[in-house]
Amino acid sequence: MRRIAVHSILIAVSIGVLYPVLWVVKMAFTPSQTFAGASTSWNFHPTLANFHDVVSSHDLAGRWLFGRQLANSIVVAFAVTFVGLTLSTSAAYALSRFRFRGREASLRAFLISQMFPGVVTSIPLYVLLDRLGLLNHLAGLVLVYATTAVPFCVFMLKGYFDSLPRELEEAVLLDGGTHFDAFWRVALPLARPALAVTALFSFLTAWNEFILAYIFMSQPTAFTLPVAIQRYVGEYTTEWGHFAAAAILVSLPVMVLFFALQKHLVGGLTAGGIKG
Amino acid sequence: MIGTLLLAAQVVLWHSYREDEQRGLEAAVVQWNRGHPDQAVDPVAVPHDGFAYKIEAAIPHGQGPDVWIFAHERIADWSHAQLLMPLSGVDTQPFLPATVESLRQGGQLYGLPLAFKTLALYCRSDLVPKPPTTIDEIDPFCRAQRSAGRFCLAYEAASFYHHAPWLHGEGGTILDPTGRPHLATAPAVRSLRFVRKLVEQGWIPEETTGALVGELFNQGRAACTINGPWFRGEIQAGVAVTVLPLPKHLATGVRAAPLLTVEAGLVSAQAQRPEAALAFLVWLAGPEGARVRARIGHQPVAVSRLWEEPELASDPLLTPFRAQLDASVPMVSSPAMRATWEPAQQALRRVLRGAFEPEAALRDADRQIALALAPRPRSVSPIPYVWIGGAGALALLLWAVRRMRLSPRGPAIAYAYLAPSLLALLLLALVPFAVGAGISLFDYDGATWRFVGGAQFRQILANHDLGDPLNFYFTLAITLLWTFANVTLHVAIGVLLALLLRDPWLRLRGLYRVLLVVPWAVPNYITALIWKGMFHRQFGAINHLLAVLGIAPVSWFSHFWTAFTANLVTNVWLGFPFMMVVTLGALARLPRELEEAALLDGASRGQLVRRIILPFIAPQLVPAVVLGAVWTFNMFNVVFLVSSGEPDGATDILVSQAYRWAFTRGHRYGYAAAFAVLIFVVLWLQSRWVRRFQRETA
Numbered sequence: 022m023r024r025i026a027v028h029s030i031l032i033a034v035s036i037g038v039l040y041p042v043l044w045v046v047k048m049a050f051t052p053s054q055t056f057a058g059a060s061t062s063w064n065f066h067p068t069l070a071n072f073h074d075v076v077s078s079h080d081l082a083g084r085w086l087f088g089r090q091l092a093n094s095i096v097v098a099f100a101v102t103f104v105g106l107t108l109s110t111s112a113a114y115a116l117s118r119f120r121f122r123g124r125e126a127s128l129r130a131f132l133i134s135q136m137f138p139g140v141v142t143s144i145p146l147y148v149l150l151d152r153l154g155l156l157n158h159l160a161g162l163v164l165v166y167a168t169t170a171v172p173f174c175v176f177m178l179k180g181y182f183d184s185l186p187r188e189l190e191e192a193v194l195l196d197g198g199t200h201f202d203a204f205w206r207v208a209l210p211l212a213r214p215a216l217a218v219t220a221l222f223s224f225l226t227a228w229n230e231f232i233l234a235y236i237f238m239s240q241p242t243a244f245t246l247p248v249a250i251q252r253y254v255g256e257y258t259t260e261w262g263h264f265a266a267a268a269i270l271v272s273l274p275v276m277v278l279f280f281a282l283q284k285h286l287v288g289g290l291t292a293g294g295i296k297g
Numbered sequence: 298m299i300g301t302l303l304l305a306a307q308v309v310l311w312h313s314y315r316e317d318e319q320r321g322l323e324a325a326v327v328q329w330n331r332g333h334p335d336q337a338v339d340p341v342a343v344p345h346d347g348f349a350y351k352i353e354a355a356i357p358h359g360q361g362p363d364v365w366i367f368a369h370e371r372i373a374d375w376s377h378a379q380l381l382m383p384l385s386g387v388d389t390q391p392f393l394p395a396t397v398e399s400l401r402q403g404g405q406l407y408g409l410p411l412a413f414k415t416l417a418l419y420c421r422s423d424l425v426p427k428p429p430t431t432i433d434e435i436d437p438f439c440r441a442q443r444s445a446g447r448f449c450l451a452y453e454a455a456s457f458y459h460h461a462p463w464l465h466g467e468g469g470t471i472l473d474p475t476g477r478p479h480l481a482t483a484p485a486v487r488s489l490r491f492v493r494k495l496v497e498q499g500w501i502p503e504e505t506t507g508a509l510v511g512e513l514f515n516q517g518r519a520a521c522t523i524n525g526p527w528f529r530g531e532i533q534a535g536v537a538v539t540v541l542p543l544p545k546h547l548a549t550g551v552r553a554a555p556l557l558t559v560e561a562g563l564v565s566a567q568a569q570r571p572e573a574a575l576a577f578l579v580w581l582a583g584p585e586g587a588r589v590r591a592r593i594g595h596q597p598v599a600v601s602r603l604w605e606e607p608e609l610a611s612d613p614l615l616t617p618f619r620a621q622l623d624a625s626v627p628m629v630s631s632p633a634m635r636a637t638w639e640p641a642q643q644a645l646r647r648v649l650r651g652a653f654e655p656e657a658a659l660r661d662a663d664r665q666i667a668l669a670l671a672p673r674p675r676s677v678s679p680i681p682y683v684w685i686g687g688a689g690a691l692a693l694l695l696w697a698v699r700r701m702r703l704s705p706r707g708p709a710i711a712y713a714y715l716a717p718s719l720l721a722l723l724l725l726a727l728v729p730f731a732v733g734a735g736i737s738l739f740d741y742d743g744a745t746w747r748f749v750g751g752a753q754f755r756q757i758l759a760n761h762d763l764g765d766p767l768n769f770y771f772t773l774a775i776t777l778l779w780t781f782a783n784v785t786l787h788v789a790i791g792v793l794l795a796l797l798l799r800d801p802w803l804r805l806r807g808l809y810r811v812l813l814v815v816p817w818a819v820p821n822y823i824t825a826l827i828w829k830g831m832f833h834r835q836f837g838a839i840n841h842l843l844a845v846l847g848i849a850p851v852s853w854f855s856h857f858w859t860a861f862t863a864n865l866v867t868n869v870w871l872g873f874p875f876m877m878v879v880t881l882g883a884l885a886r887l888p889r890e891l892e893e894a895a896l897l898d899g900a901s902r903g904q905l906v907r908r909i910i911l912p913f914i915a916p917q918l919v920p921a922v923v924l925g926a927v928w929t930f931n932m933f934n935v936v937f938l939v940s941s942g943e944p945d946g947a948t949d950i951l952v953s954q955a956y957r958w959a960f961t962r963g964h965r966y967g968y969a970a971a972f973a974v975l976i977f978v979v980l981w982l983q984s985r986w987v988r989r990f991q992r993e994t995a
Contacts, residue, residue, distance in 0.1 A: 134727060139931075142732075176920030181883075268819055280810075280811050
């Protein structure tokens with residue numbers, strides 16, 4: 022009985038949540054480029070024309086733009102996830118396990134860095150990357166995105182490390198292991214759920230960003246997918262069919278990634294035999 | 298070696314053309330490159346959104362294009378900021394005079410006209426045997442279409458750009474002969490009354506956006522539309538259309554005159570090979586390039602004699618624009634004109650939604666324009682600021698060092714773990730932040746920076762008129778409300794769903810989880826606009842749903858609370874998956890034994906959640922809430938896309954105001970930076986308050 026109630030709630034919520042997305046799906050499979058909002062008709066012949074157009078975009082020199090842009094997006098998003106998690110797990114571990122001079126100040130710096138609106142920082146960042154020679158390089162984007170994602174990841178992971186018992190790590194140290202062993206072999210594996218959440222967050226930070234990717238990169242072959250998608254929005258009109266198809270293509274990898282990560286978010290298990 | 302030589306020889310061209318226009322331009326480039334291999338052009342297609350911003354960032358650092366294509370409105374700014382190379386020795390004889398005149402600045406030519414954009418009347422041939430050619434015919438025409446169950450006209454009635462033709466048709470102007478805006482005039486009142494009648498009679502649709510116009514026209518639910526040459530690509534295959542110039546007054550003979558935009562080819566002041574760039578531009582704008590762009594790109598090109606050639610003269614969708622050109626008013630790009638857009642648009646919307654009489658709305662607009670054109674702050678000497686800033690920094694440093702001394706040094710390994718992320722943070726977040734904050738002490742006029750000290754802060758904070766939605770304190774209150782409402786709902790819905798979704802024995806758990814993160818995964822530009830469409834008064838799904846429940850349709854964007862709700866619903870939809878995922882991560886640690894023990898002890902489900910689960914997930918949830926609040930405070934996308942600040946800017950939040958100052962109200966970056974600093978101060982105070990609250994409750 023309870024199970025039926027839970028399922029009916031979840032089904033109702035899912036339908037409500039997915040309703041707006043159905044319009045995106047409709048636009049993507051309708052060959053025209055008009056917006057679908059006013060017409061309530063679901064009577065149309067679905068075609069893959071929009072997907073075909075989006076995927077097969079080439080530039081004048083015959084380079085396959087979509088392929089390169091997809092590759093850029095994947096490289097950047099995974100690199101940001103890797104760099105972001107490397108930076109934030111180590112920082113969060115230090116902030117959780119050690120008491121040291123400057124700890125409070127660092128925590129505050131992480132929070133403060135999120136408070137300044139991007140409207141005035143993008144030009145200084147541009148100049149900075151130019152000086153560092155990182156303009157027009159994906160590495161520059163990776164660094165900027167990772168820095169944007171790190172504060173949340175640090176807070177999330179620090180909270181998680183705080184709640185893990187220290188006894189196991191202390192046992193490692195007693196057995197002659199180093200601090201790094203305690204961190205790498207014990208704390209990290211136990212923090213899997215938090216790592217899954219922060220990985221998804223870092224990935225998405227990079228995956229959907231438009232304006233910095235646009236300003237920092239000057240070659241269509243170096244653009245990421247959000248920039249490519251925004252190309253369908255013109256000064257006067259928008260190619261809604263192409264835009265919707267591209268939006269769906271862009272969201273699929275995110276869903277696949279989340280599906281893969283969500284098995285680490287298992288509730289109610291006593292992870293690794295640790296009792297809370 | 299040869300490769301690098303070729304690359305060096307290239308002229309880089311940036312443009313934001315799409316579809317036909319892009320094909321036309323690229324065909325022209327291919328033709329040029331075949332004849333000029335040593336001056337080959339590399340066309341780079343970029344998004345239109347943010348194009349101007351990218352240009353302004355790139356050119357001063359030598360990263361920009363050699364040639365780019367943009368509407369003429371920015372020429373005044375860009376020539377002033379010395380981004381443009383003045384063109385000398387170019388023969389302007391081949392071009393339509395009206396198109397060349399817009400490209401001059403102080404007698405100097407700064408670009409070549411490629412094409413012009415203006416508005417004309419499109420009608421469906423199947424529904425309209427005889428389109429109206431005079432304004433007097435519109436009444437009977439609309440009545441007839443109405444009785445056939447159609448809108449006679451669908452156009453963006455609430456956009457001032459689309460309203461301008463009616464104003465000019467009544468004999469009015471936006472700027473007086475001295476260049477000052479004057480909106481409260483008899484012709485302007487007449488034009489507003491005219492459009493109000495169209496809406497009141499139900500002849501034209503309400504709350505029209507460009508997307509809705511195309512949809513209604515293609516479905517045959519609207520007989521005609523007022524649109525530009527770009528609309529050609531929107532028309533569905535099989536729909537036959539007639540295009541003709543806008544109607545005129547029978548009595549006076551004055552034609553409704555739209556604004557004229559000239560698409561200009563511009564040469565960068567930093568061009569690597571200015572001669573090659575100019576040679577290409579002259580060719581592209583000239584007869585040969587124009588012919589290709591007209592034939593393939595269907596552009597209304599600026600070369601006058603091409604309009605006599607049969608290919609162009611026989612295109613029934615293009616020639617009406619040539620006729621309309623003679624009855625159009627070139628768009629002025631002075632600061633006065635830029636200050637006019639927003640108030641004029643507001644007046645138009647107020648009248649259309651029936652909140653104001655035309656006279657009152659226009660008088661109020663004039664008052665707002667005068668405020669916006671108030672003299673800029675005076676330059677002041679930076680020396681006292683340097684002293685105060687230096688002393689403040691020193692005091693802060695001493696204080697920090699003293700506080701640091703109080704705590705024990707701690708192990709070196711802690712610093713090793715922390716250093717990389719702090720270094721990145723310092724360089725890529727705090728340094729740009731400091732520079733951005735410094736900008737707030739300067740006034741930017743589109744070209745030069747002037748030190749004005751704290752004058753911009755005083756200007757923002759001195760406006761105490763709480764009835765004015767642009768007032769800082771009003772917007773601050775809205776922003777706080779916006780943040781609080783969003784975060785509360787994000788957390789409530791996210792936690793609730795996570796609790797439902799964590800049960801390991803729940804079937805299809807993985808599927809539900811993935812379905813519920815979809816709003817986070819799909820780019821929000823498109824979903825926010827779909828939500829906006831769902832809140833449309835006449836056609837939106839929400840009002841359809843309300844109608845089923847027997848509730849009268851709501852004009853969501855005409856009232857503050859309903860517009861705020863529309864924004865809120867959209868942002869809650871976008872934001873709850875994040876909180877859900879965070880909660881799922883936190884719940885993963887919760888040992889089942891703890892819950893079972895509590896339930897065995899006779900705890901109710903409510904008690905279990907309040908006493909056991911919430912305290913347990915707090916360490917992860919609190920940082921997510923604090924950061925979520927900061928992000929929501931600065932989340933301008935939804936406000937921009939859904940309500941666009943309607944009504945009258947009342948639903949704008951602080952950061953969307955900052956964006957408007959930086960981009961739509963005349964590129965006042967310094968003023969926007971002052972807003973950003975104030976946003977930072979508010980958030981910082983808020984976080985201190987949260988910490989105190991946490992400490993007291995802990």
